Amino acid sequence: MAKEQLMDYQKALETYEVVIGLEVHVELNTNTKMFCGCANVFGDEPNTNVCPNCLGFPGAMPAVNGKAIENSIKIGLALDCEIAATGRFARKNYFYPDLAKNFQTSQYDEPIAFEGKIDIEGPSGKVFTVDIERAHMEEDAGKLTHVGGSTGRIQGAEYSLVDFNRAGVPLVEIVTKPIYGAGDEAPELAAAYVRSIREIVKNLGVSDARMERGNVRCDANVSIRPKGQEKLGTRTETKNVNSLRSIEKAVKYEIQRQAHLLSQGTAIIQETRHWHEDRGATSSGRPKSDADDYRYFPEPDLVPIQPSKEWIEQLRATLPEKPAIRRKRLQELWGFSELEFRDVVNSDLLDEIDDTVKAGATPQAARKWWTGEIARIANSEDKEISEMPITPKQVAEIAGLIDSGKLTDRLAREVLTGVLAGEGDPAEIVSKRGLEVVSDDGALLEAIDKVLAEQPDVLEKIREGKLQAAGAVIGAVMKAMGGSADAARVRELVIQRASGE
Amino acid sequence: MSLISRPASELAAMLQSKEISSVELTSQQLANIDKLNPKINSYLTVTHEIALAQAKQVDELRAKGEKLSALAGIPIAVKDNLTTIAIETTAGSKILKGWIPPYNATVVEKILANRMPILGKTNMDEFAMGSSTENSAYGPSLNPWDLSRTPGGSGGGSSSAVSSMQAPIAIGSDTGGSIRFPAAVTGTVGVKPTYGAVSRYGLIALGSSLDQIGPVARNVMDAAMLQDAIAGHDDMDATSLPESLGSMTEAAKNDSVKGLKIGIIKELTGEGFQAGVSERFQEALDLLVAAGAEVVEVSCPSFQYAIAAYYLIQPAEASSNLARFDSVRFGLRVMPEGPATVEKVMAATREAGFGPEVKRRIILGTYALSSGYYDAYYGSAQKVRTLIQVDLAKAFEKADVLVSPTAPTTAFKLGEKQEDPLAMYLNDIATIPANLAGIPGMSLPVGLAKEDNLPVGIQFLAPAREDATLYKVGAVLEKLLENKWTKSMMDFAPELKVN
Numbered sequence A: 001m002a003k004e005q006l007m008d009y010q011k012a013l014e015t016y017e018v019v020i021g022l023e024v025h026v027e028l029n030t031n032t033k034m035f036c037g038c039a040n041v042f043g044d045e046p047n048t049n050v051c052p053n054c055l056g057f058p059g060a061m062p063a064v065n066g067k068a069i070e071n072s073i074k075i076g077l078a079l080d081c082e083i084a085a086t087g088r089f090a091r092k093n094y095f096y097p098d099l100a101k102n103f104q105t106s107q108y109d110e111p112i113a114f115e116g117k118i119d120i121e122g123p124s125g126k127v128f129t130v131d132i133e134r135a136h137m138e139e140d141a142g143k144l145t146h147v148g149g150s151t152g153r154i155q156g157a158e159y160s161l162v163d164f165n166r167a168g169v170p171l172v173e174i175v176t177k178p179i180y181g182a183g184d185e186a187p188e189l190a191a192a193y194v195r196s197i198r199e200i201v202k203n204l205g206v207s208d209a210r211m212e213r214g215n216v217r218c219d220a221n222v223s224i225r226p227k228g229q230e231k232l233g234t235r236t237e238t239k240n241v242n243s244l245r246s247i248e249k250a251v252k253y254e255i256q257r258q259a260h261l262l263s264q265g266t267a268i269i270q271e272t273r274h275w276h277e278d279r280g281a282t283s284s285g286r287p288k289s290d291a292d293d294y295r296y297f298p299e300p301d302l303v304p305i306q307p308s309k310e311w312i313e314q315l316r317a318t319l320p321e322k323p324a325i326r327r328k329r330l331q332e333l334w335g336f337s338e339l340e341f342r343d344v345v346n347s348d349l350l351d352e353i354d355d356t357v358k359a360g361a362t363p364q365a366a367r368k369w370w371t372g373e374i375a376r377i378a379n380s381e382d383k384e385i386s387e388m389p390i391t392p393k394q395v396a397e398i399a400g401l402i403d404s405g406k407l408t409d410r411l412a413r414e415v416l417t418g419v420l421a422g423e424g425d426p427a428e429i430v431s432k433r434g435l436e437v438v439s440d441d442g443a444l445l446e447a448i449d450k451v452l453a454e455q456p457d458v459l460e461k462i463r464e465g466k467l468q469a470a471g472a473v474i475g476a477v478m479k480a481m482g483g484s485a486d487a488a489r490v491r492e493l494v495i496q497r498a499s500g501e
Numbered sequence B: 001m002s003l004i005s006r007p008a009s010e011l012a013a014m015l016q017s018k019e020i021s022s023v024e025l026t027s028q029q030l031a032n033i034d035k036l037n038p039k040i041n042s043y044l045t046v047t048h049e050i051a052l053a054q055a056k057q058v059d060e061l062r063a064k065g066e067k068l069s070a071l072a073g074i075p076i077a078v079k080d081n082l083t084t085i086a087i088e089t090t091a092g093s094k095i096l097k098g099w100i101p102p103y104n105a106t107v108v109e110k111i112l113a114n115r116m117p118i119l120g121k122t123n124m125d126e127f128a129m130g131s132s133t134e135n136s137a138y139g140p141s142l143n144p145w146d147l148s149r150t151p152g153g154s155g156g157g158s159s160s161a162v163s164s165m166q167a168p169i170a171i172g173s174d175t176g177g178s179i180r181f182p183a184a185v186t187g188t189v190g191v192k193p194t195y196g197a198v199s200r201y202g203l204i205a206l207g208s209s210l211d212q213i214g215p216v217a218r219n220v221m222d223a224a225m226l227q228d229a230i231a232g233h234d235d236m237d238a239t240s241l242p243e244s245l246g247s248m249t250e251a252a253k254n255d256s257v258k259g260l261k262i263g264i265i266k267e268l269t270g271e272g273f274q275a276g277v278s279e280r281f282q283e284a285l286d287l288l289v290a291a292g293a294e295v296v297e298v299s300c301p302s303f304q305y306a307i308a309a310y311y312l313i314q315p316a317e318a319s320s321n322l323a324r325f326d327s328v329r330f331g332l333r334v335m336p337e338g339p340a341t342v343e344k345v346m347a348a349t350r351e352a353g354f355g356p357e358v359k360r361r362i363i364l365g366t367y368a369l370s371s372g373y374y375d376a377y378y379g380s381a382q383k384v385r386t387l388i389q390v391d392l393a394k395a396f397e398k399a400d401v402l403v404s405p406t407a408p409t410t411a412f413k414l415g416e417k418q419e420d421p422l423a424m425y426l427n428d429i430a431t432i433p434a435n436l437a438g439i440p441g442m443s444l445p446v447g448l449a450k451e452d453n454l455p456v457g458i459q460f461l462a463p464a465r466e467d468a469t470l471y472k473v474g475a476v477l478e479k480l481l482e483n484k485w486t487k488s489m490m491d492f493a494p495e496l497k498v499n
């Protein structure tokens, strides 16, 4: 496929105004599916959590999962939405082999939650209020695997496999109103918005919120228009952008791609586009028009949902604090500077650090490990930090071993490598790899004396008060000990030797 | 009187007193099926072994003194649009030929819990689309009163089975009259309960907001006992009523209509109705009046739009309900010519698997739901539905039950209306409003039309949830007629010559 031409990002923003809109699908972590009693579990053998209902067998009928409604209302409330007094499900009719009934049961013109808002902080610290149009319930489709083609797409595949375990898993789709005025912060704002949604649903406990598993999926609508033009530009919808970094990149890419086309006098085609993480580009999917005819009509097999006011208020009372308030509280609690804190938020590490602190680490140690070494390794492996196989508890344990003098920073990094390699918990790795700090003064003194014997003038310099001369000795001793010595203790011992003790 | 010509309520008493065994009854029933079914085509599948095994089991339980339900041991026929584990279920369609469901419809579960041996699955118009069984992919059923005529549809398999003593009772489903019309033209009793009174779980849906399962029987008491056996709330059907509607068996013991107000629906009498039908209808009313009922005239002007509205709503829902027949997970799969894509396989399967009436309605329904047409068609039809409900509510302020002939004519000849879908649709003019409004309706035989000596049915309608009223008035009228005739309706039936 020919690489598409892009306009320079800054130049694009000088000429065009960006309008984005985001649709986020959140998979709820209810025990059972939306309309049947099948288990809602990720990763089971294909087609083991299925029944006549989610397989769309003749005669089967849906029965609404009350917990899914409860969780959807919670999401609506957390997004400051109105909750509908009554809401019907509708059928969205289209044929696709992953859709058992060949219609999706979804809320159409009567979403459970509507007219909400959420404050999102852009990278510059500027706060945008994103208006939420609606949050509605629907069921997920099955999962298709296309076999035999080179692309893994349906085109060119020899055959396709369908796993209906995911069919009927409850989803909440959260749709924003168009977001204007984000300017060059639009890509980061899009990512920050999804991050906030993720944080909300995770803190509500209604979703596992793992993007790599598709628990949170984002479709990004992007359009641009020449500055000063009132009419909105033609939008594209980039589907299933499934990491925060990709969202940012995909939005940026679309801005640059559309800007190039418009500057050439080429019209933007309203279409679905696919994001390719490997080449950092979107490609054309199927053309989409507003006339896509899903023949919606009210689902006759279900009665309207009518949550009582009392129930809604009970649910409201159980809501955790809002992300913005939580952030403020945590920043104060941890005593981070503006810069440190924004770094944590932008790296999407709030929960990890919070959990690490809760597991006993100091806030600074938690921050240092997550935004430092772990982030560095994740980056070098091209992974999300959240995908790294290490728990906050393990990080807190490593930090604890340093505090108690059992590990040096260098040894601790080695322990971290061991944890990430799946060798076990930090304490296990310390003993398995023999990484304990040598705290036996006898062994240290032996090494110090050996070094001092090679550098006789050093002792004299230290006695003269030139303490920095000790540095060379410490370095040599550390090297001789293979790093497994506590540098501070070595320094103490060197100074003791110099003062003739 | 042979054993199998007796009504279910009598047979139930004989089983309870151990005068007969279920095996004895079921064997005789199966023997008659083996004799008649090859000609009449009431059953698509006859389940000899299953029925006899169930009969044997219920006899053993009774011998042990186990407490059994009222209908335990009474064999029953089940319409082929209800799913049955281990028994082929086709809904009269080629697209489901050979399909063995992995689950039972709730009604089937109830039949099994009541220990009623299942004789087999009865013929029907494909996916219940039709009024004659001529749309069945497996050929029409014949009317035992005149083998050249239809036993009605879509439930002509059940109505012909019950009226030819191939089953004492049967299960039907009624979307626009599919229980009541076949009952009317075969001299049997058919009831469409209030929407939601009987669980639809496992009923292969036609129009989900209209479909209702109900009893087919040879008298009112039998129908009442069967409705009691299959009714009740079901968590698997979100539209099933939370509350019980009371005992229909008790209601069917009623013996008085004194003070009962009967509303004659002006729009469903007179012009357009066969003279012999109107005559029998009037005679039945006269009997009720003589017994102390009061007759008033009511008007439901919106009924003139009922058929139009019905033929938008039902095909619309059907077009969506039938989308699942795509060859991916069950049923027929037809490979297209040339390279296969999933769309081509789906299209080839649906082209080969669906009959012309099903295709007609899928196209109608798809069109009615299309964006730009939705408001004009589906939207307007829903408004008509509301108007019909309003008209009926007003009528029920004046009357306890509403009456009309069940159908404009007696059984028509097979083939007579097959080329004229509109004429076929008009046949349901009296039965459709009950489905649109969700209210219960009963068709009861009131004798033979003098022009053709074929059965005529009267239809009673009651307000939603007041199914008992139908059984109360039905039971009285049935007794009045039998007293007048000095025999039962079925005794009028001609002897069947099937060779």
Ligand SMILES: [Zn+2]
Residues within 6 Å of the ligand: A033, A036, A037, A038, A049, A050, A051, A052, A053, A054, A055, A168
């Ligand atoms: Zn299921």
